[in-house]
Amino acid sequence: MxxxxxxxxxxxxxxxxxxxxxxxxxxxxxxxxxxxxxxxxxxxxxxxxxxxxxxxxxxxxxxxxxxxxxxxxxxxxxxxxxxxxxxxxxxxxxxxxxxxxxxxIGLAGEDEADKHWVLAHTLTALDLNNEVHDTHHPIATAKYYEDQKEEALKKAADVREQRIPKFLGYFERILKGNAAKGGGKYLVGGKLSYADTTLWHVLSGLKFAFPKEMEAREKEYESLFGTFYPSVQEHSGLKEYLASERRKPFSMGIFRHYPELDRQ
Ligand SMILES: N[C@@H](CCC(=O)N[C@@H](CS)C(=O)NCC(=O)O)C(=O)O
Incomplete structure (x- = not known):
């Protein structure tokens, strides 16, 4: 050796x-x-x-x-x-x-500017992640959903109607702005970054939590759901992982499916 x-x-x-x-x-x-x-x-x-x-x-x-x-x-x-x-x-x-x-591990972007954007987009995707958590726990993280259901209905309606379109619209613009380098597949530059994997997981969680809302909205965001989402899902390493038992199903974590919180 x-x-x-x-x-x-x-x-x-x-x-x-x-x-x-x-x-x-x-x-x-x-x-x-x-x-x-x-x-x-x-x-x-x-x-x-x-x-x-x-x-x-x-x-x-x-x-x-x-x-x-x-x-x-x-x-x-x-x-x-x-x-x-x-x-x-x-x-x-x-x-x-x-x-x-x-x-x-080579997921940060290529230069200082890329690195900043990768981090900033990641923080933005995590903001959305946190807002989705608050749809079922708007009042107290340590209390049961059932004890804050009335507020959860109001919070979920606002997140679905105002916040999700605002975040998705933003990321759609970023993908379009980076189309020359990223081809709609990457948020920053011409290769996968941790901003892409982070946003992808938030989108997969949204589809689980709000299937009706997302089905109705996906067509409004062509780059996001037509190119970006399937491309990250098929990325080498991720494709194998997502099909494996190591990928745990969504259940009672941040992304939860309560039908009453989805679009009616
Ligand atoms: N901003 C933190 C949030 C961490 C967090 O809320 N972790 C959850 C699990 S996903 C937890 O166990 N929280 C316990 C607590 O906040 O008391 C991060 O992104 O790591």
Whole structure:
């Protein structure tokens, strides 16, 4: 073995996220899968892996055993050997993790301007993700949907009628503006970025949560649903992943299907 080659007993990237749902962990998984990057999905791969998720967000901790601040909430990414003094580094906040990974795995864009736009579009897609979460939990994240149903109906109507068209219209314009380089397939430049994988997942979640609303609206956004969506879905690495058992179905996470919140 060459002297510069490091032996690894495990992938250096360890995703820490709740098991069994796509959730916000999915934005990180898609970046890994689209680039064929090896990673461990601890809570989905081992029975007691959830303990590692709970430990990294320990609400009594001030610092972890490796010198990292505890994460506020999952997802977190542990990167073995990249922290202080060669210890594991713990990152949290979905866009911060993607921003870190983007450069390392070739999903960040080609120059400073691209990198900014990739991050900004990602944050915008995640804003939409958060607004969709609030359609079923408009009042209190920790309370049941059934306890805030009346407000949820109002919030969902506004998100469907005002916010979804505003976000989708924006991304449609971005795809059109980048058509010369991206051919409608990429938001920034001429190759896949983590902004594309992030937006794709939000769109797939919208289709699950609001099937009637999306069916009625998709034809208004030709680039988004005619070119971008199928192209990202067919991207090498993603296509195989999406057909695998590693892709968890939507259920009771951020994207939920309550028929009464959809277009009537
Ligand atoms: N802005 C954070 C949000 C993190 C977040 O809300 N995580 C959820 C799961 S998707 C969670 O478990 N939250 C627990 C909490 O906020 O107490 C991110 O994008 O990573």
């Amino acid at each position: 060459s002297a510069t080659k490091k032996t690894r007993t495990q992938p250096p990237y360890e995703l820490l996220y709740w098991p069994g749902i796509p959730g916000r962990g999915e934005f990180i998984r898609l970046a890994f899968e689209a680039t064929g990057t090896s990673y461990t999905d601890t809570a989905n791969e081992s029975k007691d892996g959830i303990q590692a998720v709970l430990a990294m967000k320990d609400e009594n901790a001030t610092i972890d055993a490796d010198g990292n601040p505890p994460a506020f909430a999952p997802p977190a990414l542990r990167i073995h050997g990249e922290g202080k003094d060669g210890k594991p580094l713990l990152l949290y906040q979905t866009p911060a993790i993607l921003n870190y990974l983007g450069d390392k």
